[in-house]
Amino acid sequence: MKISKAKIREKGYELGLDLVGFANIERFKNAPVEMHPASIFPEAKTVIVVGKRILRGGWRGIEEGTNWISYTYFDYHGLLNTLFIPEPLYHLACFIEDHGYEAVPYYPGVPEAKLEGIPYRENQVAPDVHLAIRIVAVCAGLGEIGWSKVFLTKKFGPRQRLHAIITDLELEPDELSQPGSICTRCMRCVEGCPSKAIPHIKENKKIQIKIDDKVYEWADIHTGRCTLSYHGADSRVSPFIHKDFPGWNIDASKQDFSEEAAYKFCWTLSTSTWRKTNQFPSGYIIEGHRMLQKWGEGGSYGICGSRGCMRSCFDWLEKIGKIEQIFKSGRFIKRKRWLLSHRVKSK
Ligand code: SF4
Numbered sequence: 001m002k003i004s005k006a007k008i009r010e011k012g013y014e015l016g017l018d019l020v021g022f023a024n025i026e027r028f029k030n031a032p033v034e035m036h037p038a039s040i041f042p043e044a045k046t047v048i049v050v051g052k053r054i055l056r057g058g059w060r061g062i063e064e065g066t067n068w069i070s071y072t073y074f075d076y077h078g079l080l081n082t083l084f085i086p087e088p089l090y091h092l093a094c095f096i097e098d099h100g101y102e103a104v105p106y107y108p109g110v111p112e113a114k115l116e117g118i119p120y121r122e123n124q125v126a127p128d129v130h131l132a133i134r135i136v137a138v139c140a141g142l143g144e145i146g147w148s149k150v151f152l153t154k155k156f157g158p159r160q161r162l163h164a165i166i167t168d169l170e171l172e173p174d175e176l177s178q179p180g181s182i183c184t185r186c187m188r189c190v191e192g193c194p195s196k197a198i199p200h201i202k203e204n205k206k207i208q209i210k211i212d213d214k215v216y217e218w219a220d221i222h223t224g225r226c227t228l229s230y231h232g233a234d235s236r237v238s239p240f241i242h243k244d245f246p247g248w249n250i251d252a253s254k255q256d257f258s259e260e261a262a263y264k265f266c267w268t269l270s271t272s273t274w275r276k277t278n279q280f281p282s283g284y285i286i287e288g289h290r291m292l293q294k295w296g297e298g299g300s301y302g303i304c305g306s307r308g309c310m311r312s313c314f315d316w317l318e319k320i321g322k323i324e325q326i327f328k329s330g331r332f333i334k335r336k337r338w339l340l341s342h343r344v345k346s347k
């Protein structure tokens, strides 16, 4: 039984999703095989990208410098990525299969931590295939990638997380967003980024892709520096390092780690244990980070809380009326912003 795009979208909204967009498989003709939806499902005809907003209030505690757990727990890995989106996505996939079409639910894990196997058939791509979910969302017409490399929509700006369904149901794709229709190249993301991970447009470091007849481009981010700030090795944005590392003098904005090396460094510091001493009785290397990871359902945790690439960005896009969801209380950034010194006082 054929099922329409309108019915799937309506069902998605009814289930609690905020965004539902459609890409036909032809839009992936330039995608490498290890990131191609048809490498997961060779009969794929359509990729449906779904998303749910990150609450603006989810960041309030980090913006004020007083509460970190709410963001990690509700709006990052804790529930949004592992329950609030996957549950309606799963029901939507069931709805499609009830109409006789196969629906592959796709979880946008951490591509850099992918499983590495060998191809089990000649000319077969090796596991684990991962989609570039932001590019897939562009293919599905949901928005564009901003200068910050964060995916932007007209509804929420940078405030959403995304998953996808790959199906053999053939549907008309949604219209692609016009490049530059949301991102104003204001560079507030660059100014707000603590570790200088986003190059200024004047540096001309950028990535470019073409989908159908449209060219999209964004900054070539220093992902190692971003990871240092995001996952807990930047004392400018972590009061917890200031508690547990007297004498720390590492300036994350001057490091040149690869993304993988940065993950290794951050996760070791943030989640491992150390002997209990009088000076550090918790038994953790950085207790605050460990507790966040633990309370965030044992998955990932956010320390920087996207200070520049999301918070500065939506504060600006809301102000100039570029995005639909605005708030009665006015701008998100209401007070002088805090940033600690990268140097931690010795005790
Ligand atoms: S802050 Fe947002 S709108 Fe401004 S340049 Fe960065 S991504 Fe674009």
Ligand code: SF4
Pocket (backbone or CB within 6 Å): 192, 193, 194, 195, 196, 197, 198, 225, 226, 227, 229, 230, 304, 305, 306, 307, 308, 309, 310
């Ligand atoms: S997450 Fe933080 S460190 Fe990374 S780009 Fe955004 S503002 Fe910069």
